[in-house]
Amino acid sequence: MNTDIFNVQVKIGKPWKKPPFVQSNLLRWVLITGFVIYLIAAYMTIDVNWSRVYEGLERGKKFVLAFTNPDFTSRSSDIWEGMIESILMTVASSVVGILISIPIALGAARNVSPLPVYLICRGIIAISRALQEIIVAILLVAIFGFGPLAGFLTLSFATIGFLSKLLAEDIESMDKVQAEAIKASGAKWTQWINYGVQPQVMPRLIGLSIYRVDINFRESAILGLVGAGGIGATLNTAFDRYEYDTAAAILLIIIVIVMALEYLSGIVRARVQ
Amino acid sequence: MLKLDKLVKTYKTGDQALKEVDIDVPQGQVLALIGPSGAGKSTLIRCINRLVEPTSGKVYLDDIELTSLSSGSLRRERRRMGMIFQEYALIERLTVMENVLSGRLGYVGFWRSFLRKFPQSDIDEAYRLLDRVGLAHMADKRADELSGGQRQRVGICRALIQNPALLLVDEPTASLDPKTSRQIMRLICELCRERELAAIINIHDVALAQMFVQRVVGLRFGAVQFDGPPEGLTPDVLTMIYGEEDWEATIESVDDEDDLVTL
Amino acid sequence: MPSQNKNGLKVWQKRTARESIFHWVLWLIGIMIFTYCWQQISKSTTWFFVWDAPRIATDLWTRATPPKWEYISQLGKPIWDTLNIATLGTIFALIIAVPVAFLAARNTTPSRFLIRPFALLIIVSTRSINSLIWALLLIAIIGPGVFAGVIAIAIRSIGFCAKLLYEAIEEIDETQVEAITATGASRWQVMVYGIVPQILPAFAGIAVFRWDINIRESTVLGLVGAGGIGLQLSSSLNVLAWPQVSLILIVILIAVVISEWVSAKVRGAII
Numbered sequence: 001m002n003t004d005i006f007n008v009q010v011k012i013g014k015p016w017k018k019p020p021f022v023q024s025n026l027l028r029w030v031l032i033t034g035f036v037i038y039l040i041a042a043y044m045t046i047d048v049n050w051s052r053v054y055e056g057l058e059r060g061k062k063f064v065l066a067f068t069n070p071d072f073t074s075r076s077s078d079i080w081e082g083m084i085e086s087i088l089m090t091v092a093s094s095v096v097g098i099l100i101s102i103p104i105a106l107g108a109a110r111n112v113s114p115l116p117v118y119l120i121c122r123g124i125i126a127i128s129r130a131l132q133e134i135i136v137a138i139l140l141v142a143i144f145g146f147g148p149l150a151g152f153l154t155l156s157f158a159t160i161g162f163l164s165k166l167l168a169e170d171i172e173s174m175d176k177v178q179a180e181a182i183k184a185s186g187a188k189w190t191q192w193i194n195y196g197v198q199p200q201v202m203p204r205l206i207g208l209s210i211y212r213v214d215i216n217f218r219e220s221a222i223l224g225l226v227g228a229g230g231i232g233a234t235l236n237t238a239f240d241r242y243e244y245d246t247a248a249a250i251l252l253i254i255i256v257i258v259m260a261l262e263y264l265s266g267i268v269r270a271r272v273q
Numbered sequence: 274m275l276k277l278d279k280l281v282k283t284y285k286t287g288d289q290a291l292k293e294v295d296i297d298v299p300q301g302q303v304l305a306l307i308g309p310s311g312a313g314k315s316t317l318i319r320c321i322n323r324l325v326e327p328t329s330g331k332v333y334l335d336d337i338e339l340t341s342l343s344s345g346s347l348r349r350e351r352r353r354m355g356m357i358f359q360e361y362a363l364i365e366r367l368t369v370m371e372n373v374l375s376g377r378l379g380y381v382g383f384w385r386s387f388l389r390k391f392p393q394s395d396i397d398e399a400y401r402l403l404d405r406v407g408l409a410h411m412a413d414k415r416a417d418e419l420s421g422g423q424r425q426r427v428g429i430c431r432a433l434i435q436n437p438a439l440l441l442v443d444e445p446t447a448s449l450d451p452k453t454s455r456q457i458m459r460l461i462c463e464l465c466r467e468r469e470l471a472a473i474i475n476i477h478d479v480a481l482a483q484m485f486v487q488r489v490v491g492l493r494f495g496a497v498q499f500d501g502p503p504e505g506l507t508p509d510v511l512t513m514i515y516g517e518e519d520w521e522a523t524i525e526s527v528d529d530e531d532d533l534v535t536l
Numbered sequence: 537m538p539s540q541n542k543n544g545l546k547v548w549q550k551r552t553a554r555e556s557i558f559h560w561v562l563w564l565i566g567i568m569i570f571t572y573c574w575q576q577i578s579k580s581t582t583w584f585f586v587w588d589a590p591r592i593a594t595d596l597w598t599r600a601t602p603p604k605w606e607y608i609s610q611l612g613k614p615i616w617d618t619l620n621i622a623t624l625g626t627i628f629a630l631i632i633a634v635p636v637a638f639l640a641a642r643n644t645t646p647s648r649f650l651i652r653p654f655a656l657l658i659i660v661s662t663r664s665i666n667s668l669i670w671a672l673l674l675i676a677i678i679g680p681g682v683f684a685g686v687i688a689i690a691i692r693s694i695g696f697c698a699k700l701l702y703e704a705i706e707e708i709d710e711t712q713v714e715a716i717t718a719t720g721a722s723r724w725q726v727m728v729y730g731i732v733p734q735i736l737p738a739f740a741g742i743a744v745f746r747w748d749i750n751i752r753e754s755t756v757l758g759l760v761g762a763g764g765i766g767l768q769l770s771s772s773l774n775v776l777a778w779p780q781v782s783l784i785l786i787v788i789l790i791a792v793v794i795s796e797w798v799s800a801k802v803r804g805a806i807i
Contacts, residue, residue, distance in 0.1 A: 008404035011412075016370060016396045018389045019413050042620040045613075048683045056678035063677065085580070092573040130792050134668065134756045135785065138773065143593050145585035148577045222668045225760065229580070235669065239676045247673070251665060258664035324714055351720035362715035366733040375729050379720025386725050428715075435719055 063244045070252050071245035075234070079250055082231035086220040089151045089230055093220075094213045096152075097159025102205070104160060105167035112171060112197065121164070128161025133219050137228040148229030155216045155223075162215070166208050167201065174200045203272040210265040217261060221254055274300040274471050275321070275439055280330035282316050282495075290316040291495045293330065300438075301469040303462055305482035305503075308492035309515050314475040317492070318441045321473070322354045323347060334439065352379035355432025357461070359444035361424040363431075365417040369408065372416050372427050373399040376434035395434070402430040406460065422453035429461060433468070440465065440472035446481065454478070458485045479506065596778065603786060604779035611768060611787060617682050618764035618791070621757060622750035625689025630743055633694045637701035643713075644705055644731065655698075663695030667753045671762040682763035689750050689757070696749075697742050704738035705731065740806045748799035755788045765791075 022028040072079065107113045107121030133154055140150040174197065182196030224232025231250060238247040275298040282291040290313040298304055306314050319325035321332055323339060332339040339350055355376070363372045377395045378386055385391065403409040406426040416424060425445060432440060442461060446454035458474075462485045465472050476482045482489055483503040491499035491506075491514035498514050499505070512518065585592075638644045640655035671688035678684055708731060716730035758766020765784060772780040 008400050008409040011400045011409065012397045013393070015393065016391075016399075016412075018368065018371065038623075042624055045616065046620060046624075046682045046686065049679060049681070052679045053683070060677045063673065084576075088573040088576050091569060092577055095570045130789055132752055132756050132788070134759065135769075135788070138759075139596075142596060143589050145582050147581050149581040149586065152577055218664060218666055222666045225668060225672070232669075236672060239672045242676065251669070255661050255664045259660055262660075322718055324718060348720045348722060351718060354718070356715065356718040358711055358715055360711055362709075362711040364712050364716070364729060364733050365709075366736065367729070371729075375716055375721070376719050378716065378722075378725045378729065383722060383724050383728075386721075387728050431715070431719070441718075 059242070059244075063248070066244035066248040067252070069245060070249035071243070072249045075238070075243070075246050078234045078237075079231070079246070079253070082224065082234040082250075083253060085148050086217065086224075086230040086232075089148050089155060089220045089223070090213060090217045093152045093155030093159060094209070094216050097156040097212070097216075098163060098209050100156070101160045101163035101167065104164040105171060106193065106197075108164055108168035109171035111174075111176075112193065121168075125161050125165050125168070128157055129165065131157075133158050134222065134226060137223050138226050141227045146227040146229075151220060151223040151228035151230055154228060155219060158219065159212050159216060163208055163212055167205060170201050170204045171197060206272045207265070207269045210261075210268055214258065214261045214265060218254070218258060274298055274335060275473075276333040277317075277321070278331040278333065280317070280320055280332065281328045282313070282320055282325065283328045289495055291320065291327070291330075294492075294495070294497055296490060296497070296500070298439075298471050298473065300471055301465070302488060303465050303472045303474065303486045304488045304490060305486040306473055306475045306490050306492060307477065307479055307482055307514065308498075310477065312492040313495040314492055315443055316495075318356075318443050318473060318475055321439075321441060322351050322356060348379055352435050353438045355435045355437035355440045357425070357428050357432050357440065357442040357445050359447045361421070361428045361448070363416040363419075363424050363427055366415065368413050368415055369403070369419070369427050370396075370399060370412040373403060373430045373434055376431040379435065398434055399430065402433055403427075405464075406430060421449050422457060425449065425453075425457050426460070429457075429464065433464065437470065440470050440474075442472055442474040444475050444477065446476065446478065454481060455484070462486070479511065600778040600782040602779065603783035604777075605783065607780050607783050608787070611765060611784070614758070614763075614765040614768050615787065615791070617685075618751070618754045618766075621682060621685040621689055621754040621762075621764050622747060622795075624686045625754070626693060626743065626747045626750050628686065628690035629693030629697055629746070632690070633697035633701060634739075636694065636698040637705060638727075640698060641702040641705035643708070643710070644727075655702075659695040659698045659702075661695070662691050662693075663699060665692070667692035667757065668760060671757050671760050675761050680761035680763075685754060685757045685762035685764055688762055689754055692753070693746050693750060697746055700742045701735065701739060704735045704742075708734040737806055741803050744799045744802045744806075748795045751795035752792050755791060 020028060022031065104121045104124060107117045108125055110118055113121070136157055137150060137154040140153050144150045144153070178200060179192065179196035182192050187195060220230045220232075221235070222230075222232045224230040224234065225236050227233070231254070235247060235250050238244075238250065275296075277294055277296045280291055280294045281289075283289050294313075294317060296304075306317065308314055316325055320327040321339070323342075327340055330340070334350060334353065337350060339347065342350060364375065367375075371389065374389075374391050374395060377391060381391060381395075400409055400412065403412055406429060408423060408426055408430075411419065411423065416427065419427065440461070445457055445461060449457060458481055461472065461474070464470070474482070474486065483506060486503060489499065489501065489503050489506060490497060491510065493514050499510050636655050636658055639646070639651050640659060642648070642652070645652040645655070667688050670691045671684060674684040674688050678687075712734065713726060713730035716726045721729065754764050754766075756766045756769075758764045758768065759770045761767070761770075765788065769781065769784045769788075772778075772784060
């Protein structure tokens with residue numbers, strides 16, 4: 001053992017310090033001071049109007065209290081229409097988005113598709129992921145006009161980027177042997193996908209799809225801010241008019257639906273896996 | 274020194290893990306607890322330092338009754354009982370030194386331990402213990418860089434730096450290869466002799482137990498079936514503890530192994 | 537599509553005739569729901585605009601290109617603000633998310649029936665509502681500006697970070713905690729020695745991951761008046777200054793790519 005070389009007597013009586021996470025002294029101090037300077041600079045450039053904030057606290061309290069007494073009735077028809085529109089957009093865009101993202105995911109998986117197809121599909125995914133939903137919505141509203149169609153297209157487009165990427169990763173990491181066994185039986189490409197690939201990625205596809213439905217609903221709630229339909233417009237109006245009790249009612253409905261969707265997705269995912 | 278008086282543990286599920294267990298351990302005695310899995314060995318050890326709350330019965334450490342202590346005084350008494358675990362239970366992402374020093378947590382305040390400012394005497398003791406088990410040169414390595422045997426040595430140091438009167442050892446060799454298992458068992462028994470510690474060692478390897486300890490307690494379905502010197506473990510006794518099986522082979526192989534060790 | 541999927545399912549799930557009918561009915565209902573949704577959407581769509589869309593799109597394209605490059609000189613401060621909103625928002629969120637996560641995790645919560653549901657409520661409600669909505673709300677309360685953006689991002693991130701963190705806490709190795717408890721350590725010491733080292737990598741990963749998302753989100757907060765580059769986007773859109781809009785979109789894209797790259801690098805270094 002090399003304990004013979006190591007003389008413990010040297011260490012005894014000397015203080016011990018935990019070895020630092022960043023080994024180099026210089027680098028460690030540069031990182032720490034850099035971070036502190038950044039924080040100070042960031043703080044300095046945010047001018048907070050504290051008296052305005054203080055005034056706002058009163059309104060903030062009103063808003064919190066509104067949650068104990070939400071007003072579902074006085075704008076019930078607006079809320080109802082907005083919610084229905086949000087749900088319609090969610091359902092339609094999820095269905096279309098999922099249907100389109102399956103072939104794109106296949107195309108973006110290097111182990112099932114040729115290089116040119118792979119590059120095109122990865123490109124589509126990259127564009128869809130890099131563009132914020134709300135920005136896409138602004139552009140689509142400008143092109144297609146106000147209304148839920150723009151919202152529907154936005155959410156479908158966003159679904160493609162999200163779902164295809166994760167699904168493609170799942171296909172790429174699937175068990176090769178199972179797929180090869182199907183290939184060895186002389187199956188055509190479509191048969192191979194159907195029998196060798198699909199059964200392996202199906203549980204993940206279902207889980208991700210339901211998760212995406214959840215996200216789409218949440219996103220549909222803000223698309224109304226830029227005129228792309230859904231509950232967002234109603235919510236925006238409520239805030240503009242300082243109708244906190246109506247806003248609270250809308251937010252509560254959103255929270256409840258999201259919770260219900262999460263609960264549902266938990267059940268479905270537990271069943272398919 | 275340690276006295277268990279009619280110790281009972283019934284789990285919420287209704288499983289009776291311990292049925293009125295009485296054991297008396299004098300100072301300096303190393304005791305092996307054997308028995309099939311599910312016999313309540315782990316529960317027994319955990320009921321002593323109350324990682325598992327016993328349902329009824331009493332545990333005396335010297336003259337202090339442990340089962341009725343408030344959480345503050347229980348913490349003080351836990352310092353006198355070092356524990357060694359099956360899967361080492363080291364904090365993987367901390368260094369060896371921090372792991373050893375964590376044995377002193379009961380003695381230092383929160384902020385000192387948070388800032389890793391342990392008293393110099395603790396640090397010196399940690400180095401001495403690490404040196405004793407042959408790991409002083411690894412002090413600043415992270416625990417997850419160590420091999421199984423090395424980790425268990427660190428676990429032993431952590432228990433010993435508490436300056437305990439009693440060691441509670443839960444399957445110390447279950448995750449180790451046969452050779453390392455023996456080294457670890459020998460180390461534990463040597464250290465107990467050096468420091469006059471009493472120890473309760475849970476172990477499923479009967480041969481290994483016979484090799485090192487002075488006294489064996491056999492547990493089955495939570496009740497004591499055998500209590501005596503290792504020589505008393507006849508095939509009949511083993512059948513009583515573990516159920517029907519051909520025990521001659523086990524016992525003979527023990528003799529063989531004994532020869533090997535003395536060689 | 538349905539028949540293809542059904543065939544696929546058949547490979548790994550045998551069905552009786554009754555189950556088969558049940559599945560057909562399920563698919564039928566699904567298709568009916570979708571058709572209904574589509575009809576409703578198309579009803580509230582002005583199809584004239586849609587048929588006109590290609591012309592409008594090419595029109596927009598010609599007006600937006602080339603981007604007005606010299607406008608970049610006015611984007612320095614907004615970009616800095618955007619970075620600050622994301623970073624400070626993430627920091628504030630983490631400061632609150634950590635205690636919430638400990639209160640929500642089954643193995644560390646002080647009370648399963650009183651405090652845990654409350655912590656879960658905080659997590660669900662902050663997570664379900666988009667940062668843009670939080671920004672709207674905060675602007676109504678404390679007025680427009682960067683500060684509202686920071687708080688909006690912070691609130692939205694609390695639930696996200698706390699959820700991932702409490703899941704990490706629930707997955708820790710309990711024997712390590714047991715070992716520290718057995719030494720006679722106090723509750724807080726068990727926390728610092730037994731739990732914190734185990735969740736530290738997860739914590740760092742979550743922080744960087746959320747920071748990356750927050751950069752994206754803070755680029756658009758300005759649309760509702762909460763500071764950052766979105767303000768410029770919004771005002772350019774209002775005056776239909778399309779060359780400026782295209783430049784801002786390019787800047788946002790670059791920012792998103794950089795933040796994703798940074799976050800991937802940092803996560804790689806930690807894990």
